[in-house]
Amino acid sequence: MESKVIVALDLEDLREIEETVRELSILTKWFKIGYQMISSIGIKESVRIVKSFNCNVFLDMKLYDIPNTVARAIRNLTKLDIDMLTIHISGGSKMIKEALKSIDDGSDVKLLGVTLLTSFSKEEAKKIYNQDETIDVVKKFARIGYDMGLRGFVCSPHELKALKSEFSDCIFVVPGIRPSWSLKNDQERFATPYEAKLNGATYIVVGRPIIKPNNNLKPSYALKSIIEEFSK
Numbered sequence: 001m002e003s004k005v006i007v008a009l010d011l012e013d014l015r016e017i018e019e020t021v022r023e024l025s026i027l028t029k030w031f032k033i034g035y036q037m038i039s040s041i042g043i044k045e046s047v048r049i050v051k052s053f054n055c056n057v058f059l060d061m062k063l064y065d066i067p068n069t070v071a072r073a074i075r076n077l078t079k080l081d082i083d084m085l086t087i088h089i090s091g092g093s094k095m096i097k098e099a100l101k102s103i104d105d106g107s108d109v110k111l112l113g114v115t116l117l118t119s120f121s122k123e124e125a126k127k128i129y130n131q132d133e134t135i136d137v138v139k140k141f142a143r144i145g146y147d148m149g150l151r152g153f154v155c156s157p158h159e160l161k162a163l164k165s166e167f168s169d170c171i172f173v174v175p176g177i178r179p180s181w182s183l184k185n186d187q188e189r190f191a192t193p194y195e196a197k198l199n200g201a202t203y204i205v206v207g208r209p210i211i212k213p214n215n216n217l218k219p220s221y222a223l224k225s226i227i228e229e230f231s232k
């Protein structure tokens, strides 16, 4: 069965990126390209590398701007050979509507709405959104996204179960994954691969525990152990 673990390629060096994809593409066919990689080697080169190993690209752009700007960016980005792309739901209903409209009918790109970043603690979410519980912020965003037509979300493992029961026809891509043996780093709302599986994740996204493991584990061993835990 194809692995549903997406490796976040938060790396900068071209050689290191190529070697990482070469080593890990034996175990998973999904890689996430984000700011760190594109700001060092560029979007087109990033996509080219992942595709050269016959793997799928999750382009995590987290687009957030006025509707016209986002729509035009999406029109360009979907000309690249990518499989999933993100926008911030907090960009608003109009932005989401234009974003969805700008994806060609013939394109298979799945547009995902980011709810609330996993690096937000309850206190931080309260400061910005004036809600006591992160679940209330996340549910509100997911409802807006769903009503505008989104059928895929990025959310933390903490709110996953509630979203899954309300939006059962959607896919859930879940970062903030920390196996028991790894550091939390800047993640605030996190859980183990097994917990994410139990709560209904379609895909999990994992970066540092695989590519920069704190215990000198080889990336391929770290990934193998995460795939096993997520498949239990």
Ligand SMILES: O=c1ccn([C@@H]2O[C@H](COP(=O)(O)O)[C@@H](O)[C@H]2O)c(=O)[nH]1
Binding pocket: 008, 010, 032, 034, 060, 114, 116, 117, 118, 119, 154, 155, 175, 176, 177, 185, 187, 205, 206, 207, 208, 209
């Ligand atoms: O809410 C979010 C949305 C995206 N991410 C991205 O996922 C990876 C996670 O990396 P780790 O090293 O496993 O923490 C990273 O690329 C983020 O940009 C997220 O963490 N939370």
